[in-house]
Amino acid sequence: MLQFIRDRAQGWIAWVIVGFIIIPFALWGLNEYVGGSSEIAAAEVNGQNVSQRQLQESYYRQRQRLQEMFGGKLPEELFSETAMKQQLLQQLIEDELLLQSSFSSKMRIGDQQLGAVIRSIDAFQENSQFSNELYERVLRTQGMQPASFEYKVRRDLLLQQYRIGVEGSEFTTDVEVKLISELNRQQRQVEYITVPVSDFTKAVSVSDDELNSYYSANQSRYSTPDMVKVNYLELKQDNLASEIAIEESLLKERYESQVINYKTPEERRARHILITDDDDAKARQDAEALLAKIKAGESFETLAKELSQDPGSASQGGDLGFFGLGLMDKAFEDAAYQLTIGELSPVVKSEFGYHIIKLEEIRGGETKSFADVRLEILAEVQQERAEQRFYDQAEILANITYEQPDTLQAAAEQLNLVIKVSPMFAQNGGQGIAKNAKFSQAAFSEDVLQRGNNSEVIELSKTHFVVLRIEEHQPAGVKPLEMVKSSIHKVLLKDKAEASAREYASTLLQKINEGEKAQELAQQENLKWRETTIKRDEKEMDQMLAAAIFKMSHPTSGESTRQLLQISNGDQVIVSLNVVESIDSSNGTIDEKAQKALQKGYAIASYGSVVGSLRSEADIKINQ
Incomplete structure (x- = not known):
């Protein structure tokens, strides 16, 4: 695990x-x-x-x-x-x-x-x-x-x-895998005629009545949501922090009073060998025997690779890398932190088994100089002062925008803030700051949208507040017909062309069912005919067509199975499924790919x- x-x-x-x-x-x-x-x-x-x-x-x-x-x-x-x-x-x-x-x-x-x-x-x-x-x-x-x-x-x-x-x-069983493998290797020999929908596009037209009727029946497709553009004031603690000057003496005083905080945490790199056994006494005995071998001169790293039962570190010669306090089992950690570099621990018992630990390296534990941490202390003190200034300004922002609910100008002047303008956005969000759900929801609140008031102070985060008001409101509605007329025209032309192509293809299918040869019929009608054998992982054929062919029922009594299909671009395809065959290339071995796919399906189920x-x-x- x-x-x-x-x-x-x-x-x-x-x-x-x-x-x-x-x-x-x-x-x-x-x-x-x-x-x-x-x-x-x-x-x-x-x-x-x-x-x-x-x-x-x-x-x-x-x-x-x-x-x-x-x-x-x-x-x-x-x-x-x-x-x-x-x-x-x-x-x-x-x-x-x-x-x-x-x-x-x-x-x-x-x-x-x-x-x-x-x-x-x-x-x-x-x-x-x-x-x-x-x-x-x-x-x-x-x-x-x-x-x-x-x-x-x-x-x-x-x-x-x-x-x-x-x-x-x-x-999975071998029988199940064999059946799935046979299905995966199945091939289908087909012949088909393609009736291009493009051949019918010029022959169809769309009237104004049809456009109006479609528009009236499908107005939900062309609806537009409520949209707003807002003005807003933005207060950020980080912006305040960079403006605050701090005396050098205060920084040094902070360093001296908190010097313990600038000591880098000590981290240790160790190797270990883990021995486990249901018989606790045997596990300890085996660990003690290994420790004796190491003390006698045998390679810790080699023994770890051969005998450690920690799959995560055994291949690395037991190397656990660097770790700090609080990350290892307590007994393991206590033992590791008592060692000097190169020293071996006695056998240590943890909740995972028995360990032999060898300390390889120690880093950290040094105290950073004032010069090393000066910028860190400066940022810390600036943030402390900025926090107080931030909440003072937030209170002023809240008071002014509440007392003057129809403008942001007074608060902007008092706090030296710039009134910003958002792009148009809907209630489910938009670009920039309008991506924030709190921001967009506030803009569509009744008090802001309907009554025209400033919003309350919106806490986007603990250090980022905004107040907004509506600049422009576009109510929900339906796009005018003139705006969507072109797209509707394309939809109706496509639908009509596909219907005409389908009707024509149906007559051809009927002729084939009555005995006419598909290849000869295609030549007479100047259509493309093709005969091919396809596999389940077919790449050259339209994927929608290939998938539909593998759903067609098997031919019976020497009679081909025929079906009219539509592919992704709207073309109609008359398919004759002539032969279904499974190719066994397994040579009696288990198809591992099929086995994994089947097992995964069972696992999900x-x-x-x-x-x-x-x-x-x-x-x-x-x-x-």
Whole structure:
């Protein structure tokens, strides 16, 4: 399991970093994250709450991902906040069910496993080695504590472990694999005539009545949402900090009073050999024997490669890399931190088994000079003073924009701020600052949109406040016919051309069914005819056509199966399926590709069945 997690850490854990660190604390801050709340839960699962905070966090994370996919702006016709939240709530309920099942099955993620995953994350590494100082700094800059981050990583590892356990229990038989392999290798010999839709485009026309009728019947396709442009004032703590001058003597005084904080954390690099056995006494005896061999001169690294039972480090000669305090099993850590470089530990027992530890290197532990940390102290003091100034100005901003609700000018002059203007955006967001859901929702609130007042101070983050008011409002409506007439004309022309092509192709199919030869008929009608054999992974044929051919029923009694099909560009294709054959190129061996595909399908089905069973037996209450 440890090796499995390590192998995958750079992919999904990288996502965990972004999701766990940036989203929750940008929205709620640390106190709300770790503290309790009296809010109504979004759902209850067997008495355990799924909080509104969890739902909002998932929503903003998903919304951010979608915005990135669509270049910053979500297509209005595809985005529904309500539908997305419902879907995400179901996923959170599923996660809670799986966690509860994991706990009841006594599944756990040990400290050493958690530490190995965290140490493997690129964001926490310097020179390809884990840095405890960098780890704490990355979390600290986002207002996050190691304990809360490690809790969420441990939680996701447990969910991952549960899924692996369920899916890993599935297997396939040779008979099943053989059947799937035969289907995969199946080939189909066909002949077909293509009737191009382009041949009918010039022969059809669209009247004004048809345009008007289509427009009237499909106005929902051409609707436009409420759109607004807003003026806004923006207050950022970071902007204030850079303007604050700090006396040099104060910086030196801060350094001297907090010099202990500028001592770099000590990190140690060690090798270990792990010995485990169901018989505890035998495991200890084996470890003691190994220790004696090492003391007698045998290579620690070689013995680790041959005998260590830690799959994550054995191939590296037992090398664990650098680690700091709090990441290893307590007994292991205590022993490692008592060693000098090159020294061997006695046999150490941890919750994972018996270890022999050799200390290779120590780094850190030095005190940085004032010159080294001056800029850090300056930024720290500036931020402290900026924080007070920020909240003082935020209070002034709130008071003035409330007392003068029809203008931002007075607050802008008092605070020396520039009134900014957004582009037009809808309620589900837009470009720039309008990507922020709090910003866009405030713009469409009744007090701002309908009454024309300034908004309240909007807390986009703990250090970023805005107040906005409407500059321009375009109510929801339907695009005028003249604006969409051209696109409607193209749609109707295409529909009519396809209908004409289909009608013509149907008459040809009837002639073939009555006995005419497809090739001769194609020549008479000046159409393209082709005979070919296709495979399931056909690349040269239109994919829609190839997929449809493999859904056609087998020929019977020497009679071809015929069908009229439409491909992706609207062309009509008359297909005659003549022969279906399976090519056995396995030479009696198991098709590993087919086996993996089948096993994966079984695994997904098994996992879905487990989730369904947990849902059916659970007491789930959703608070609308």
